[in-house]
Amino acid sequence: MARVSGATRSDEWYTPPVYIEAARAVLGTIDLDPASCDAANATVKAARFYTKAQDGLVQPWQGRVWLNPPYGKLAQAFVAKLVVEHECGRVPAAIALLNSNSTDPPWFQPLWDYLLCFTRGRIRFISGDGHAKFRPQNGSVFVYLGPRPQNFIKEFDRFGEVVRRAGEPRLPAVAAPERHRRPTPSFAATDNGGPLLDYETAAAYLAVSERHVRELWAKRRLAGIKVGRSVRFLEADLDAFIVSNRVSAVR
Ligand SMILES: C[S@@+](CC[C@H](N)C(=O)[O-])C[C@H]1O[C@@H](n2cnc3c(N)ncnc32)[C@H](O)[C@@H]1O
Numbered sequence: 001m002a003r004v005s006g007a008t009r010s011d012e013w014y015t016p017p018v019y020i021e022a023a024r025a026v027l028g029t030i031d032l033d034p035a036s037c038d039a040a041n042a043t044v045k046a047a048r049f050y051t052k053a054q055d056g057l058v059q060p061w062q063g064r065v066w067l068n069p070p071y072g073k074l075a076q077a078f079v080a081k082l083v084v085e086h087e088c089g090r091v092p093a094a095i096a097l098l099n100s101n102s103t104d105p106p107w108f109q110p111l112w113d114y115l116l117c118f119t120r121g122r123i124r125f126i127s128g129d130g131h132a133k134f135r136p137q138n139g140s141v142f143v144y145l146g147p148r149p150q151n152f153i154k155e156f157d158r159f160g161e162v163v164r165r166a167g168e169p170r171l172p173a174v175a176a177p178e179r180h181r182r183p184t185p186s187f188a189a190t191d192n193g194g195p196l197l198d199y200e201t202a203a204a205y206l207a208v209s210e211r212h213v214r215e216l217w218a219k220r221r222l223a224g225i226k227v228g229r230s231v232r233f234l235e236a237d238l239d240a241f242i243v244s245n246r247v248s249a250v251r
Contacts, residue, residue, distance in 0.1 A: 010071075011052075011070040011071055012037070012039075012127065012128040013125035013126065013127060013134050014039065014040040014043060014068075014125060014126045014127075014128070015040070015043065015044070015068050015097060015123070015125065015126075016043075016123065016124060016125070016126055017043050019097070019123065019142075019159070020043050020044055020045075020066065022155040022156060022159070023066050023095045023142075023155075024045075025151070025155050026093075026095060026144065026146075026148065026151045026152050026155050026156075027064040027066070027093050027094075027095065027146070028064065029047070029064060030044060030045065030046040030047070030064060030065070030066045031046065031047050031048065031062065031063025031064045031065065032046055032047070032048050032049065032050075032061055032062065032063050032064070032065045032066075032091075033046035033048075033049040033050075033065070033066045033067070034049070034050045034056030034057075034059065034061055034065065034067060034078065034081075035050065035056050035067060035068065035069045035070055035074075035078055036049040036050065036051060036056075037049075037051050037052070037128075038051075039128050039129075039130070043126075044066055046066060047063075048063075052070075056078070057074075057077055057078065057081060060090075060236070061081065061082075061085045061090055061091055062090050062091070063091065063092075064091070064092065064093045064094065064146075065082065065085075065091050065093075065094035065095075066094070066095055067079075067082055067094060067095070067096040067097070068096070068097040069096070069098070075098065075099075075102070076105070076107035076108075078096075079096065079098070079107055079108070079111065080107060080244075081240075082094055082096060082145070083110045083111070083145075084236075084239055084240045084244075086145045086146075087239075088236075088239040088242075091145070092146065092147070093144075093145065093146030093147065093148070094144075094145045094146065095142055095143065095144055095145075095146075095152070096111075096142070096143045096145075097123075097140055097141075097142055097143075098111075098140065098141050098143065099136070099138055099140060099141070100118050100119065100138055100139040100140050100141040101137075101138040101139075103141070111143050112165045113165065113169040114143050114144055114145045114164075115143070115144040115149050115152055115153070115162060115163075115164050116141050116142070116143055116144075116162070116163050116164070117141065117142040117143075117144075117152070117156040117157075117159055117160050117161065117162045117163075118139060118140075118141050118160045118161050118163065119139045119140045119141070119142075119159055119160040120139075120159065120160040120161070121139065121160075122135045122136055122138070122139055122140070123135075123136070123139075123140050139160070142156055142159070142160075144156075149164075195235065196225060196227065196232035196233065196234060197232060197233045197234070197235065197238070198230070198232060198233075199213050199214060199231070199233075201233075202233040202238060205235070205238050206238055206241065206242065213233075216241075217231055221241075222237065222238075222241050223237040223240075223241075224237070
């Protein structure tokens with residue numbers, strides 16, 4: 001979220017309705033707000049939202065997303081997950097609201113491949129009780145990830161300058177479709193993470209050898225879950241691995 005000064009440094013500053021309504025007009029509907037609470041969702045009206053207690057970072061994301069993440073290090077984790085979920089097709093469209101003073105660190109770099117709207121002036125965020133308004137030290141940036149750039153331009157142009165990187169995207173196009181074919185589950189599905197895949201299926205999914213998957217797991221470069229004496233992999237972790245490799249390849 002936007003940077004706040006010491007005394008008001010808190011995650012409990014919510015997005016004013018005018019921006020939420022513009023986001024809804026672009027997305028059609030907001031299926032998920034992965035960083036929220038009851039008070040904020042009175043405005044966002046997402047069909048589903050995750051709270052701090054539920055931790056949106058470990059929950060499944062699906063559908064059209066509105067994201068104004070919590071302040072600090074968590075913001076980058078939410079952005080990383082957003083890019084992964086979008087690139088892997090589980091989040092077909094999303095709008096994120098971030099501090100426009102945070103465009104230089106590595107975690108922001110993938111976002112330059114999308115459409116950005118830098119606010120003219122500051123957003124006045126709303127407090128939890130709906131009364132106080134907070135004007136951050138910096139402007140904000142909206143990021144659009146989705147198939148309808150014209151809709152985003154139409155709705156957000158009034159808030160600031162809509163820009164896109166000149167030249168080709170730095171990230172290669174979305175991973176080969178065969179990578180995303182649904183592998184046959186080789187073990188029972190988990191509560192929220194989908195099927196658990198064995199080495200062979202994970203190797204097919206990543207388009208690498210089984211031996212390579214074993215090495216990645218041994219070096220802890222790939223997340224896995226111990227099931228008895230074996231190891232299983234979640235599709236979401238394999239997707240995250242694919243995307244983070246693509247991101248680091250362009251740094
Ligand atoms: C900046 S506010 C934005 C709220 C709402 N998304 C909006 O746009 O108005 C961030 C919200 O994320 C919540 N939050 C903090 N850590 C979280 C986490 N790990 N998972 C989900 N929500 C979290 C905070 O309690 C806060 O309500």
